[in-house]
Structure formats: structure tokens, C-alpha cells
Amino acid sequence: MKRIAVFCGSSKGFNDDYSRQAAEVGAYFARNQIGLVYGGGKIGLMGIIANTMLDNEGEVIGVIPDLLRHEEVAHTKITRMIVTKKMSKRKVKISKLVDGYIALPGGFGTLDEIFEALTLGQLGIERKAIGILNTNNFFNLALRQLDHMVQEGFLKQENRDMIMVSDSIETLIEKMAAYEAPKLSKVVKTVVRK
Ligand code: AMP
Numbered sequence: 578m579k580r581i582a583v584f585c586g587s588s589k590g591f592n593d594d595y596s597r598q599a600a601e602v603g604a605y606f607a608r609n610q611i612g613l614v615y616g617g618g619k620i621g622l623m624g625i626i627a628n629t630m631l632d633n634e635g636e637v638i639g640v641i642p643d644l645l646r647h648e649e650v651a652h653t654k655i656t657r658m659i660v661t662k663k664m665s666k667r668k669v670k671i672s673k674l675v676d677g678y679i680a681l682p683g684g685f686g687t688l689d690e691i692f693e694a695l696t697l698g699q700l701g702i703e704r705k706a707i708g709i710l711n712t713n714n715f716f717n718l719a720l721r722q723l724d725h726m727v728q729e730g731f732l733k734q735e736n737r738d739m740i741m742v743s744d745s746i747e748t749l750i751e752k753m754a755a756y757e758a759p760k761l762s763k764v765v766k767t768v769v770r771k
Contacts, residue, residue: 589622617658
């Protein structure tokens with residue numbers, strides 16, 4: 578995996594473990610020459626990963642919508658900043674640059690981004706690995722909700738199984754590297770080709 582999109586909080590959370598593990602991710606990426614593609618901010622967990630990567634001479638690409646660039650939150654020292662006109666364009670741009678996606682703890686923005694990646698995976702529009710770094714079991718409740726959706730008939734087990742989860746970045750990357758996307762059903766194939 579050459580480049581991975583990381584979606585994560587524009588906040589740091591209350592527990593220092595979140596910042597610690599975000600820094601671990603940055604150091605791991607830099608050590609293994611995995612480029613970071615992210616939201617382009619300098620705040621919260623986003624800023625911690627980007628700064629750790631830069632301290633270790635890693636490649637950091639930010640993709641930020643024009644709207645957010647003008648706030649005091651855009652990182653000015655990263656390898657490359659791509660500015661998009663709209664939030665929706667940003668996601669398309671990110672997806673073109675990466676081999677996979679990882680979510681770290683975050684809020685609405687993080688969930689929105691990782692669920693969009695999952696929706697594209699479910700439709701077969703994208704076939705890239707999607708991982709969740711489950712620091713302090715942060716995502717357990719969200720994952721339980723997904724299991725509930727399977728039980729209630731709103732989500733297919735094979736699509737639920739697209740999500741790889743670990744509380745260790747090494748293990749998560751190993752799982753993602755071995756990932757094979759589910760086979761597409763005929764209906765989905767037809768829709769995707771149109
Ligand atoms: P949240 O999880 O709500 O804190 O939102 C974080 C996610 O949304 C990140 O992965 C970013 O891509 C995006 N995002 C939210 N706020 C900002 C911001 N101020 N600057 C850049 N990206 C942001």
C-alpha cells in the first residue's frame with residue numbers, strides 16, 4: 578500500500594491515548610514509506626498524524642475544500658495541498674490518490690468519510706481496503722450498530738465484513754494488505770457499469 582487516506586478527528590478527544598496512537602500511525606506510515614492523504618488540517622488528531630509524518634520525512638498530501646482553507650485550520654507545511662471547490666469533490670480526489678482508507682476516532686466528519694468509502698465499496702465502485710483503528714474500543718458501539726443492521730436485514734454480512742478492525746496499526750495494515758473485495762452481485766454489476 579503506497580498511500581492511505583486517514584479520516585480522523587479535528588479534535589483530540591479527552592483521553593491522551595487517542596493522540597498517542599495517532600502519532601504511532603504517523604510514525605508507522607513514515608517508517609514503511611506509506612504516504613498519508615488526509616483532510617489537510619493542522620488541528621486535532623489530523624494535525625498530530627501530519628506533524629509526526631513530517632518530523633519523520635514522510636509524504637503528506639492534504640485535500641481541503643476551499644471553504645475550510647480560509648479558516649485557521651489548514652496545515653501550511655505539508656508536502657502538497659490540493660484545494661477542491663466542494664466537500665464532495667474532496668472525497669473523489671482523495672479516493673483517486675489512495676490504495677485504502679483508515680478511520681481513527683473522530684466525530685461526524687470522520688464517520689461521514691468512512692461510511693462513504695464503505696458505500697462505494699458495497700456498490701463495487703471502489704474495491705479498496707477499509708480499516709478501523711479501534712483505539713480504546715472507540716468504535717465498538719458503532720460496530721455493534723452494524724451487527725444490528727445485519728440482524729435486522731438492512732446490511733449484508735459480506736458487506737459488514739468489508740471492514741477490518743484492529744487496535745494495532747501493524748495488524749490493521751496486514752489485514753488490509755490481504756483484503757479481497759467481495760464479489761459483485763449481477764444487479765450491482767449492472768448498476769455500476771451504467
Ligand atoms: P470530525 O470527525 O467531525 O472532527 O471531522 C474530521 C474529518 O472531517 C477529517 O477526516 C477531515 O477530512 C474533515 N474535517 C473536519 N473539519 C475539518 C477542518 N476544520 N479542516 C480540515 N478537514 C476537516
